[in-house]
Amino acid sequence: MKNSAPFVEAVDTSYLETLIGYNARRAALSIIEVFLVRMAPFELKPVDFSVMTLIAHNPGITSRQLCHALGILAPNLVGLVNTLEKRGLIQRQPHPFDGRATGLHATQAGAELMQQAEEVASQLEMGTTPRLNAAERKTLMRLLQKIYKNE
Amino acid sequence: MKNSAPFVEAVDTSYLETLIGYNARRAALSIIEVFLVRMAPFELKPVDFSVMTLIAHNPGITSRQLCHALGILAPNLVGLVNTLEKRGLIQRQPHPFDGRATGLHATQAGAELMQQAEEVASQLEMGTTPRLNAAERKTLMRLLQKIYKNE
DNA sequence: TATTGTTATACTCTATAACTATA
DNA sequence: TATAGTTATAGAGTATAACAATA
Numbered sequence: 001m002k003n004s005a006p007f008v009e010a011v012d013t014s015y016l017e018t019l020i021g022y023n024a025r026r027a028a029l030s031i032i033e034v035f036l037v038r039m040a041p042f043e044l045k046p047v048d049f050s051v052m053t054l055i056a057h058n059p060g061i062t063s064r065q066l067c068h069a070l071g072i073l074a075p076n077l078v079g080l081v082n083t084l085e086k087r088g089l090i091q092r093q094p095h096p097f098d099g100r101a102t103g104l105h106a107t108q109a110g111a112e113l114m115q116q117a118e119e120v121a122s123q124l125e126m127g128t129t130p131r132l133n134a135a136e137r138k139t140l141m142r143l144l145q146k147i148y149k150n151e
Numbered sequence: 152m153k154n155s156a157p158f159v160e161a162v163d164t165s166y167l168e169t170l171i172g173y174n175a176r177r178a179a180l181s182i183i184e185v186f187l188v189r190m191a192p193f194e195l196k197p198v199d200f201s202v203m204t205l206i207a208h209n210p211g212i213t214s215r216q217l218c219h220a221l222g223i224l225a226p227n228l229v230g231l232v233n234t235l236e237k238r239g240l241i242q243r244q245p246h247p248f249d250g251r252a253t254g255l256h257a258t259q260a261g262a263e264l265m266q267q268a269e270e271v272a273s274q275l276e277m278g279t280t281p282r283l284n285a286a287e288r289k290t291l292m293r294l295l296q297k298i299y300k301n302e
Numbered sequence: 303t304a305t306t307g308t309t310a311t312a313c314t315c316t317a318t319a320a321c322t323a324t325a
Numbered sequence: 326t327a328t329a330g331t332t333a334t335a336g337a338g339t340a341t342a343a344c345a346a347t348a
Contacts (some may be wrong), residue, residue: 002249005211005244005245005246005247005254006210006211006247006253006254007211007213007246007247007248008209008211008212008213008216009293011205011209011212011216011219011220012205012208012209013205013220014208015204015208015269016201016204017292017296019272019273019276020276020279020280020288020291020292020295021179021182021183021186021197021276021279022201023291023292023295023296023299024175024176024178024179024182024295025175025179025183025197026174026222026295026299027171027175027295027298027299028172028176028179029222029298029299030298030299031171031172031298032176032177035172038298044171046176047315050173051339053166053167053249054162054163054164054167057165057166058159058162058163059156059157060156060157060159061159061162062159062329062330063330063331064330065159065328068162069162069164070314071177071180073156073316073317073318074329074330074331075317075318075331075332075333076316076317076343077330078331078332082309087206093156094154094156095156095158096155096157096158097158098324098325098328098329099323099324099325099327099329100324100325100328100330101324101330102329102330103156103157103158103159104318105156111209117245120165121170122169122170125170125171125172126338128171128172128298129297129298130241130301130302131297131298131301132279132294132297132298136209136297137171139290139294140169140171140174140291140294140295141168141169141174142325143283143290143291143294144174144175144177144178145168145174145178145285146280146282146283146287147181147182147279147280147282147283148174148177148178148181150282151278151283196337204312212307213306213307214307214308215306215307223339224339224340224341225306225307225308226307226308226310226311226339226340226341227338227339227340228307229307229308229309246306247304249305249347249348250306250346250347250348251305251306251347251348252305252306252307252347253307299306
């Protein structure tokens, strides 16, 4: 019979590790941690980067479309877009046939910044997943998209 | 020559989708969204669930060990643990040989709650990843752990 | 001197309600 | 009546500094 409470030497996380949600979140956070450091010179956080890359690749995209594509709420996008505009990275232009909407366009400076930032992003992905080969990376991408593209 | 600004019909997200960090975050969020709903009856958010499951599987685990295992900061754990204790799901006991530390233990009620909660968690994982078969799920788990267990 | 747990607090992220201009 | 964009604001999550008790 034991006289004292038990203590833990090595923490058993085996159950948690059977959950895809847990594993996906931990993996995402470990990559984002590096992302924040490597993107600091560009002053781009993950959301800023996502917004900028979508604008750069989709000239004339609207706020509504950005929100839908990235799963962010409209009121939270306003400040982001304003900041990017003040930094001279994007410009607003009237939507060609919907007077309520505004088309967002990358400026020359914005396009050049994103060319560099995307290069850094692609490189850091390799750095944060050094134990994955090209085939594993492709498989991982496919399986993750199978999950969130359901909806 | 065009007279009006371009507009976007279908948003091109192809570049973002080449990034594992982006895909992992989106997949995690889509699972967590369902998790929040299904765990509401247990009044357990993802972090509460993680903390409870580690305590249940590691009797006597300390706050320090929980923080390290889950990547959360000590000051943010205090409130969580206090709430779980007030709900009668866990108990604090003196650490057998370190007077600074406190061992955390699931109560009978806490153990029973977690048995149900873990069952629901495992089931909802299947529901949120209906297009993955057993082999794909296993592969996904392995690849994600290759990323965040590096550090 | 270092570590565990804690308090206080600030900062960021996310969510809701309500308004305007246009469709 | 519905939608795009906006404002104001509340709530949740995450971060740092500093302290008491113990090692």
